[in-house]
Amino acid sequence: MAKLEQLSQVSPRCPLPRSVQILGVRVDDVIEDEAVILADEMIRAGGAHQICTVNPEFVMEARRNPAFAGVLARADLCTPDGVGLLLASRYLGAPLRGRVTGVELSRRLAALARARGYRLFLLGAAPGVAEAAAATLQAAYPGLLVVGTFAGSPQPRHEPFLRQLISAARPDILLVAFGHPRQELWIARNQPYLEVPVAMGVGGALDYLSGRVPRSPRWMRRLGLEWLYRLLRQPARLPRIIDAVPRFVWAVARYGRG
Numbered sequence: 304m305a306k307l308e309q310l311s312q313v314s315p316r317c318p319l320p321r322s323v324q325i326l327g328v329r330v331d332d333v334i335e336d337e338a339v340i341l342a343d344e345m346i347r348a349g350g351a352h353q354i355c356t357v358n359p360e361f362v363m364e365a366r367r368n369p370a371f372a373g374v375l376a377r378a379d380l381c382t383p384d385g386v387g388l389l390l391a392s393r394y395l396g397a398p399l400r401g402r403v404t405g406v407e408l409s410r411r412l413a414a415l416a417r418a419r420g421y422r423l424f425l426l427g428a429a430p431g432v433a434e435a436a437a438a439t440l441q442a443a444y445p446g447l448l449v450v451g452t453f454a455g456s457p458q459p460r461h462e463p464f465l466r467q468l469i470s471a472a473r474p475d476i477l478l479v480a481f482g483h484p485r486q487e488l489w490i491a492r493n494q495p496y497l498e499v500p501v502a503m504g505v506g507g508a509l510d511y512l513s514g515r516v517p518r519s520p521r522w523m524r525r526l527g528l529e530w531l532y533r534l535l536r537q538p539a540r541l542p543r544i545i546d547a548v549p550r551f552v553w554a555v556a557r558y559g560r561g
């Protein structure tokens with residue numbers, strides 16, 4: 304939280320968010336508007352920052368992956384993504400106010416970029432997806448400056464090339480879709496070289512924005528059933544969903560804040 308503390312001293316526009324520990328993972332109690340203000344402050348402050356959109360799968364992964372836990376602990380902002388975290392926070396007596404998902408925050412960051420003239424780079428997802436997502440965002444926010452799109456790969460041997468590509472494009476905001484935990488580890492490893500003011504892992508957000516993968520209907524999201532929709536569409540996700548739903552519920556009930 305050190306950098307967030309500095310940011311909120313620099314600007315009184317957004318108070319320092321309260322955070323909640325859920326099974327040892329810090330989740331910052333921000334709503335979407337506040338996350339956007341904080342991202343704007345990060346860009347004005349310059350230097351390298353990382354935003355993570357934490358969901359129950361992240362929390363469970365962090366429990367068995369110390370490197371990932373370290374990245375989340377050092378991230379400048381960990382937003383609550385996933386209804387499971389909201390329910391857990393209520394159970395723990397420290398309710399988070401709302402969700403800030405990767406896909407919605409990506410859209411809001413694109414709107415911020417358009418308003419302020421910030422430069423956006425989309426990395427990851429299958430070939431063609433980042434380009435299609437960029438087209439969707441540019442249609443929604445005409446004049447948005449997308450300075451790069453590239454499918455790439457999270458493999459370490461590709462890092463020198465990706466660093467060159469991204470550094471040359473000089474983005475203010477970098478969205479990385481390599482799936483968690485790889486995208487968060489990739490950002491943490493490469494940020495010292497890239498120094499992008501805001502870098503955020505976005506998981507499947509580019510797939511949604513590109514229109515290649517439909518999002519669950521609004522009523523299912525409202526009922527917290529996004530996981531069920533994803534399971535019906537992609538049965539191969541079952542092990543991940545078991546981790547994110549029953550195992551997560553059990554662990555929170557047993558270990559609480561961790």
Ligand code: UDP
Nearest residue numbers: 427428429457480481482483505506507510
């Ligand atoms: N992906 C990628 N390279 C990889 C692995 C994954 O570009 O080596 C992309 C994949 O195409 C998808 C995203 O990463 O766009 C992962 O989406 P998923 O929904 O699995 O991520 P989550 O939201 O669960 O982190």
